Amino acid sequence: MRMQPRQEILDIWRALVRWSWQKDQWVWGGRFDSNSIGDAEQLLCLLLPASKVHVFGLDDPDRTGIDSLDALEEFGGTMEIPRRIIAVLQDYYVRYTDESTAGEETAATPIFAGGSYFNEAMDGSEPTEEQRQLDIVDSYAMAITLSLAVVGFARVFRSKTRRQAIRDQIDDVERRASARLTAAMVGLLRSFSVNVFDADSEYGRNLVRTVNQEGLPSREVVDGLRIELRQTMASFREVLIGSGQVTDLDSQNQLFECGWSWGIVEDAPNIEVAPTEAIGVQRKGIAEQAPYLYFTVIALDAIEDLFSERTRVLGLLNEEQQRLSRALQLRSDLTRSYWATVATYGEGTRWPLEDIPWRTTDGLDSDYFTLQVTSLAVKGLVQDRSSNDELVRIGNVLSELANRARMTRRPNRNDPALTLHHPGVQLSLVGSERAGDSEITWIVNEFAPLLLQRTANIAGLLSDAADRGALLETADRVWEHLLQRRLQRGPGRNLWDDPSGAFTELEGRVPPQNAPSWLISERVVAALVATATVLDRRPLTSPALGEHADALLSEAEQLFDRELMRGTGKSLESDIKSIRANLRRAREIISDRPGTAAHLALSVLGLLNDLSAGRQKSTGVN
Incomplete structure (x- = not known):
């Protein structure tokens, strides 16, 4: 590959420290005011490579690489770096814990508010303060990924230091991270949603229209979907805790979709946890009982971290967290199976997924939704041990999306495809009006780094060297596009995001950018980590080459x-x-x-x- 993940991550670390470490203090926030999600993304720009790529490890001072020390030299030396990381983490967990709920019977409550990431309503009104304090699935997902990285970091670093004061600080960070991890898992369990609807409703007609690639009668498609999804429907009876219980799928005219809503769904029951788990108050849910593709994908990515090799080897989950993780795994399996079935339904030459753009059950369509469904489809196909040819087809969809989003093709004048990058796709958070005057929105504009990450992930699953090489070529071209979007000026240079750097058509429409977007920067880091993981695997071989070598x-x-x-x-x-x-x-x-x-x-x-x-x-x- 032309992209060099190792060097790029080191460059990002230099830029991260230059922005965040000023006058011996960690500076929170960037383009948006400090909030529970953005601050976690800021930390993950450092800790994601450190926890998932061995050569970037920072928890053992004796094994920290020279290149890593050089990139983080403004942050300190070999022993100072992990100590300062612990201090910054302690500050983060204190900032996002509501101590006012602590009493004789309840513990302090972790805060999962979207804060400054909540966007104005469709009518232009600003979110109320109560709306800004709403919990959101994005924060739960980031909390799981960050807390697993932190608990692992703390356990290794504890064994490398003898100073009791530092050990006490490490113990406090691990305790807080573990409590936040448990609370986030509970939050995801209460945010799971199954939306059941009649096949004759608007939702049903949109779903049938999306999956019907052969022009079959609607009744035949409904019956076929129910047959393909019968095991998934039967498994809903096993959903016993949290939200997602379903009792009305017996009718032959019922269809459904499952995944994660934007927050705790309305009427979601509280979840009983062991007395040892200090998660504080479980807030009342107001989100609609319907899945969102964006929040479903980000929830599934976080759940995968609960079952990673690192989590298992280091024993990062306690007994209660293992119980909650099993409940999340059940929901994850059901969701992956559902979306893989819907995305690849039919016996024709074209999958619904290949009919770009994807149309949701509420009638919205966007290339961004297609990108999200590719991720869900791959997770389901891998679960079912799919063939190389099926993964290649999804890889081809990603290459087409790169073209349609003008990352590998020149845009037209006033090209509507550029709205994927700026301002992005606006999602209405139905139910949020219960905490304010209007229904607020959520902006997703990480199309480019997300496409790079998905491309790298699928390339790593392919068993044919030529197919993998072709997809990695697409990844290289997307990376070249992202390089043009790095900030060029100020202490935030070499972080992201300035889309006008890649699209001159956006000049004048995008305000001058000097402060980093931690959302985009973290997604770029995640994509680089995914690429590094692919490149670190053993090379693919062909039978012909093996026979030649043997001869x-x-x-x-x-x-x-x-x-x-x-x-x-x-x-x-x-x-x-x-x-x-x-x-x-x-x-x-x-x-x-x-x-x-x-x-x-x-x-x-x-x-x-x-x-x-x-x-x-x-x-x-x-």
């Missing part, structure tokens, strides 16, 4: 044995150890790296050929 190695081994039978002589004696080592190494790696094995075999064959030619010359044999 070369067999010939080299046979010729070497024959030379030994004839007597080594002084000409071969000095090379015997080297040849044996090369042949042994080639045989060890031939299944994983047949190209390298072939190279080693060819080097041995070349040496043996020189020896044979020299013998023939000395004996006069032609």
Whole structure:
């Protein structure tokens, strides 16, 4: 790849520290005022690579890389960096804990408010203060990812320091992170939604129209969907805690969709947790009982972190958190299965997913929704052990989306596709009017970094080297687009986002940007981490290359044995150890790296050929 994730992450770390660490203090906020989500994204720009890519680890001072120390030199030295990270984390958890709820029977309550990320209503009215304090799924998801990174960081760093004061600080951070993790898991359980509707309703007609790629009668499509989703419908009976219980899917005229709403759904029951889990007050829900693609995807990404290898190996979840994670996993499995079925429904030559743009059940359509559905479809297909060809089809959709979003094609004058990048897609948060005068909105404009991340993820799942290479080429082109959108001036330079840097058509429409958007910057970091993970895997091989390498190695081994039978002589004696080592190494790696094995075999064959030619010359044999 032309993109170099390691160097790019180091450059982002330099920019992050330049903006955030001023006069020996951590500065919160960027383009938006400080809030629970943006501040978590700011921290994840540092901790996401440190927790998910081994070479960027910061929790063990003895193993911190020289390049990482150089990038973070303004933040301190080998021992200062982890200490200061702990202090900043402690400040974050204190800032987003409501101590007023603490009493004899209740604990302090973690704060998951959207704050300055909430956008004005469709009528132009600003959110009320009560609306800005509403919990939102985005904050729950970020809390899970951040807290898992923090708990793991704290446990490793604790074993590397002997100072009791620092150990006490680490213990406090881990306790607060664990409490916030539990509260976030409870919040996600109470935000899960199943929207059941009649096939003849507007929702039903929109769903049937989206999946019906063969022009079949509507009744046939409804019956077919219910057959394909029968296991999913049956599994809803296992949803016992939180929201999402369904009892009215028995009618043959009922369809549904499932996922996560924007916040705690209306009438969501409280969840009983162990007395040891200090999560404070469970707030009343007001969000509509309907899933949103954006919040569903971000919730599923966070739930995957609960079951990652790192979480399992380090034992980051306590017993109660493991119970809650199993309940979340059930909802995750149901959601992935549902969306994979809907996105790939039918026996025709075109999937509903390939009919761009995706139309939601409430009648909205956007390329952004297609991008979100690709993510959901991949999660479901991987769960069902999909074929390489199915993943290639989704990769082709991503390449088409890159074209349609004008990241790999030149835009037209006043091109409507540019609204994906600025101002973005505006989502109405139905139910938020109960806390104010009007229904407020949520802006999503991370199309480009999200496309890069999804492209890298799918490339890592492909089993064919040529297919993977083609998709990584798309990723390179999207990255070149993102490079043009980095901030160019001020302490926030080399962070994101200035879309006018890539689209001159937006000049004058986008205000001059000097402060970073932590939302976009964190998504770019997540995409780079995903790409680094793909590049760190063992290379793909083809059967033909393996057979070729095996044939070369067999010939080299046979010729070497024959030379030994004839007597080594002084000409071969000095090379015997080297040849044996090369042949042994080639045989060890031939299944994983047949190209390298072939190279080693060819080097041995070349040496043996020189020896044979020299013998023939000395004996006069032609």
